[in-house]
Amino acid sequence: MTDETQHHLHFSCATTMDEIPDSTIDLVVTSPPYPMIAMWDECFSGSDPAIAQALSQENGMEAFEAMHRHLDKVWDGVVRTLKPGGFTAINIGDATRSLAGEFACYPNHARITMALIQRGLTPLPEILWRKVSTAPNKFMGSGTLPAGAYVTQEHEYILLFRKGGKRVFKPGMAKETRSRSAIFWEERNRWYSDIWSDISGIRQETGDAHVRQRSAAYPLELPLRLILMYSAQGDTILDPFSGTGTTMQAAMATGRSSVSYETDSAFAPLFDERAKATPSLSKKLCRNRFKAHLKFVRDRLKTRKPIKHMNRVYHVPVVMAQEKALTLTQTNQVIPSGSGFLATHGDYTPREKLETFDISATHAEESQKKSGPAKSQIAP
Numbered sequence: 001m002t003d004e005t006q007h008h009l010h011f012s013c014a015t016t017m018d019e020i021p022d023s024t025i026d027l028v029v030t031s032p033p034y035p036m037i038a039m040w041d042e043c044f045s046g047s048d049p050a051i052a053q054a055l056s057q058e059n060g061m062e063a064f065e066a067m068h069r070h071l072d073k074v075w076d077g078v079v080r081t082l083k084p085g086g087f088t089a090i091n092i093g094d095a096t097r098s099l100a101g102e103f104a105c106y107p108n109h110a111r112i113t114m115a116l117i118q119r120g121l122t123p124l125p126e127i128l129w130r131k132v133s134t135a136p137n138k139f140m141g142s143g144t145l146p147a148g149a150y151v152t153q154e155h156e157y158i159l160l161f162r163k164g165g166k167r168v169f170k171p172g173m174a175k176e177t178r179s180r181s182a183i184f185w186e187e188r189n190r191w192y193s194d195i196w197s198d199i200s201g202i203r204q205e206t207g208d209a210h211v212r213q214r215s216a217a218y219p220l221e222l223p224l225r226l227i228l229m230y231s232a233q234g235d236t237i238l239d240p241f242s243g244t245g246t247t248m249q250a251a252m253a254t255g256r257s258s259v260s261y262e263t264d265s266a267f268a269p270l271f272d273e274r275a276k277a278t279p280s281l282s283k284k285l286c287r288n289r290f291k292a293h294l295k296f297v298r299d300r301l302k303t304r305k306p307i308k309h310m311n312r313v314y315h316v317p318v319v320m321a322q323e324k325a326l327t328l329t330q331t332n333q334v335i336p337s338g339s340g341f342l343a344t345h346g347d348y349t350p351r352e353k354l355e356t357f358d359i360s361a362t363h364a365e366e367s368q369k370k371s372g373p374a375k376s377q378i379a380p
């Protein structure tokens, strides 16, 4: 297993990323500044005077394209640094805006999808992140009168791409690590859905109020899921627009290494805070996932649905044979190291007193008949 991970921070522009050698990143998880959303105008204008000029002339489509040309330089680096078979997950929302009296939707997701296709990545089915919202006003445009009302945008995108064909896991360590990194069947059923509606968009507590306001951080659950879905323990995750370090924390908490770029060095203390908090957070995440699985097992046994395999590490029933070696990894310690952090990891062991649980009353009994009665231990 991976017992150490490295977390490199670069408070610099991600348009070059010279520090990262070619084909060394397993997964990119990121959320860029959103073109044509007003809060990012200053950020984009600083990178190219043509953007400031287009905005001041209220030439929306020109500004939109110039902002994306800036992001394109980062996508060049993403494609260069990604390993063959590696994934990229990009959280982005479209923008709506009135300029020169004209209301328009600026389709950021479509522009980024095309940019990555043009750079050779393969587009995969995307996820619509339908934020849990409490927005009081759903009207845009002419209200109840036809034909000038606009639908409210209540979703963002998680665009998914792969570099080339399927990732190859060689026999031996790589395959074993992949097996350890399996997720629970019931997690798979929820997470591999094209609509995520169970993650709130509410920004996280990040300390300083001013910094928090301009961070546009995504919730930890978002990179956490993507990392568990598209990488194995010990992999390296890149976030070129890392903001407050949410991706770094998700990588650290799940036993992956990370590389972060961020132009705004005011966020540096937030990385320190996140790193410090990760050991206890990681244990909590493991405990919650394990407890949720135990609940799933109990509910499934009550309904007498089959659950015929046994996880070898925790001795709990699992639905798929692929879950037999599933091992949750926790972060034990994080220390400053070079330009970032070094984290140590170990296998999660449930603290609860385990009770013997007889699964012979389920359908598992039938499949186990040949090899004798099956017993499992789960926490009370």
Ligand SMILES: C[S@@+](CC[C@H](N)C(=O)[O-])C[C@H]1O[C@@H](n2cnc3c(N)ncnc32)[C@H](O)[C@@H]1O
Residues within 6 Å of the ligand: 012, 013, 014, 015, 030, 031, 032, 033, 034, 043, 215, 216, 217, 218, 219, 240, 241, 242, 243, 244, 245, 246, 247, 261, 262, 263, 264
């Ligand atoms: C949408 S925010 C990312 C928030 C992040 N996902 C989080 O959870 O905190 C985009 C970030 O990209 C940063 N940024 C913008 N242009 C950049 C560039 N060229 N290189 C590196 N970072 C950049 C911004 O300062 C901002 O913090």
